[in-house]
Amino acid sequence: MTKPLLDYDAEAREYDATRGGTPRAEAAAGAVLGLLPPGTRTLLDLGCGTGIVTARLNRPGLRVLGADASYGMAAWAAGRGVPVVLASGTRLPVRTGALDAVGAVWLLHLLRAPGLVEAVIAEVARVLRPGGVFVTTVDKDAAHDVGSDIDAVLAQHLTPHPADAAAKVTAYAAAVGLRPYAEAAFTGHGQGRTPRRAATALLAGRYASRITGQGSTAKALAAQLEALPDPDHPRPPPTYRLQAFTRGTLSPAGD
16 A cells, blocks of 8 residues: 555554544444444454554454554554454455455545555455445545534635545445445544644644645644634534445345
């Protein structure tokens, strides 16, 4: 996989504290589990990060493995007791057709290199058995647009082509034999941004997947954010979307 937008080895220590911690992780894990069909026995959590979500993907009979391209993130996941492999999402150390399910929470929006999202989805399709499911967040960055004054400041600088746009992901999935099966939503607890935190995140490069202008533009935007009223008051939290796809033997959502 190509170089990530952030140095996730360095981010690992602070990642959970800056991303909503346990409440957000529990909401994500519950939503993923709700989309897994009965009888799912194996799940690969792709881009598992620190394992804070992976460790909560618990239900009887389900065996979960994490995979991440960052050594620092994988080390934190292992410290949580998550069985984890260091691996690229485009070359998974898994046999063809070996898995019941693959999850990718807060991953695809980061894959900005041309062709990378398609390659990851193709690899997911390879390792899924017939009837297996792929569960992924879509439109992740768009979920943070909650109609706040922060959004108004950033609106003209948002990337026009997010990597995880739902229509794109659905098209890429269809090209490798995966069709929509179901969807869900969950609250990003602890992710209601304050102007001051948004400014700090912008300068740290944490908006690199969604803001087109960096450098001097980022500094100017950060100054505008810090000048907003109530700079330490959280705005509403995002609501994230999960889309589930199947290799073809499950009924799609709404059937």
